[in-house]
Amino acid sequence: MSAIDVKAHGSAPNLFAKLKGATGPLIGLLALCIFLSVSTDTFLSVRNGLNILDQITVLGIMAVGMTFVILIGGIDLSVGSVLALSMMVMGWAANVAGLPMGLAIILALAVSAVSGLMVGLLITAFQVPAFIATLAMMSAARGVANMITDGQQIVGFPDWFTMLAIDRHFGVLTATVFLMLAVVLLSWIFLQYRSEGRMVYAVGGNPEVARLAGIKVNLVTIGVYVLCAVLAGLAGIVLAARLDSVQPSSGFGYELDTIAAVVIGGTSLTGGAGGIGGTLIGVLIIGVLRNGLNLLNVSPFLQQVIIGIVIVLAVGAETVRRWKA
Numbered sequence: 001m002s003a004i005d006v007k008a009h010g011s012a013p014n015l016f017a018k019l020k021g022a023t024g025p026l027i028g029l030l031a032l033c034i035f036l037s038v039s040t041d042t043f044l045s046v047r048n049g050l051n052i053l054d055q056i057t058v059l060g061i062m063a064v065g066m067t068f069v070i071l072i073g074g075i076d077l078s079v080g081s082v083l084a085l086s087m088m089v090m091g092w093a094a095n096v097a098g099l100p101m102g103l104a105i106i107l108a109l110a111v112s113a114v115s116g117l118m119v120g121l122l123i124t125a126f127q128v129p130a131f132i133a134t135l136a137m138m139s140a141a142r143g144v145a146n147m148i149t150d151g152q153q154i155v156g157f158p159d160w161f162t163m164l165a166i167d168r169h170f171g172v173l174t175a176t177v178f179l180m181l182a183v184v185l186l187s188w189i190f191l192q193y194r195s196e197g198r199m200v201y202a203v204g205g206n207p208e209v210a211r212l213a214g215i216k217v218n219l220v221t222i223g224v225y226v227l228c229a230v231l232a233g234l235a236g237i238v239l240a241a242r243l244d245s246v247q248p249s250s251g252f253g254y255e256l257d258t259i260a261a262v263v264i265g266g267t268s269l270t271g272g273a274g275g276i277g278g279t280l281i282g283v284l285i286i287g288v289l290r291n292g293l294n295l296l297n298v299s300p301f302l303q304q305v306i307i308g309i310v311i312v313l314a315v316g317a318e319t320v321r322r323w324k325a
Contacts, residue, residue, distance in 0.1 A: 040296060067187070070269060073271025084141070087239065183234075
C-alpha cells in the first residue's frame with residue numbers, strides 16, 4: 001500500500017465512524033420532528049414535507065460545497081455573494097445579451113468557477129488567510145453583481161426554466177430537489193470511494209503530513225474552493241428558477257446559514273472530520289426548524305436567536321467529542 005493510500009485510509013473515517021459522528025444531529029432532527037408533530041396540526045403532512053424539501057434546495061447545494069471547504073480546514077464567506085453574481089450574470093446574459101438560456105447558465109457557472117479559482121490562488125500562491133481571501137471576494141462579487149445592472153433586478157425567464165422549481169415529477173419532487181439530491185449523492189460517493197475524496201480528508205487532517213505523503217495540497221485546496229463557488233453559482237440558478245427573477249441583493253447572510261448547516265451536521269471546523277451525510281442532516285435541521293417556527297407563529301427575529309443557540313450547542317457538542325477523543 002502506498003504512502004498516499006495509508007494516509008487516505010487513516011484520514012477518511014470508516015462507515016461506522018461516519019454514522020457515529022452523525023448520530024447526535026440525527027437524534028436532534030428526530031426529536032425536533034416529534035416535537036413539531038405534537039405542537040402543530042400541519043407539520044406532519046406530505047404537503048408540508050415536500051415544502052420543506054423545496055425550501056432547502058438552495059441551502060443544501062451550497063452546504064455541500066461548504067462541507068468540502070471546512071473538511072480541508074478552510075472557510076468561505078463569499079458563497080452568498082457568488083450566488084448573487086451567478087444569478088445576475090445568468091439574468092443579464094439571457095435577458096439583456098439575448099443568449100440562449102442554456103448558454104447563460106453555463107456562463108454563470110463559469111464566472112462562479114473563476115471567482116473560486118481566484119480565492120484558491122490567493123490562499124495558496126499568496127498565502128492570504130482563507131478568512132481574508134473570501135471576505136475580499138464577498139465584497140468584490142457583490143459589487144460586480146450590482147454593477148451588471150446598476151443594482152436593478154431582472155424579471156422573467158422561459159417557462160421551462162421556472163417550471164424546474166414548480167412541476168412535481170411523479171407528483172412528488174421538483175427538478176430542483178432532484179438536482180440537490182444528485183449533488184448530495186455524487187459528493188458523498190466522491191468523498192467515500194474516490195482517492196481524491198480521501199485526499200480532502202488528508203489535507204484537513206494535517207496538510208504537512210499530506211504533502212509529505214505526495215498529495216498536492218495546493219491543488220486540492222484550489223479545487224475545493226472552485227467546487228464550492230460553482231455549487232454556490234448552481235444554487236443561485238436554482239433560486240432564480242424559484243423566484244423567476246434575479247437581483248443583486250440575493251444571498252445576504254446565506255454564508256452563515258451554510259456554515260451553520262455544516263457545523264450542525266457534525267463536520268469539524270478544524271478540518272479532517274465530518275461528511276456529506278451529516279451536512280444533509282444539518283440542512284434538514286435548519287429547514288425543519290424554520291418551517292416549524294413559522295407554523296408556530298414565532299417572530300422572525302426570535303427565530304434567528306433560536307438558530308444561533310442551536311449553532312452554539314452544535315459547536316459545543318463537537319468540542320466535547322474532540323475532548324473525549
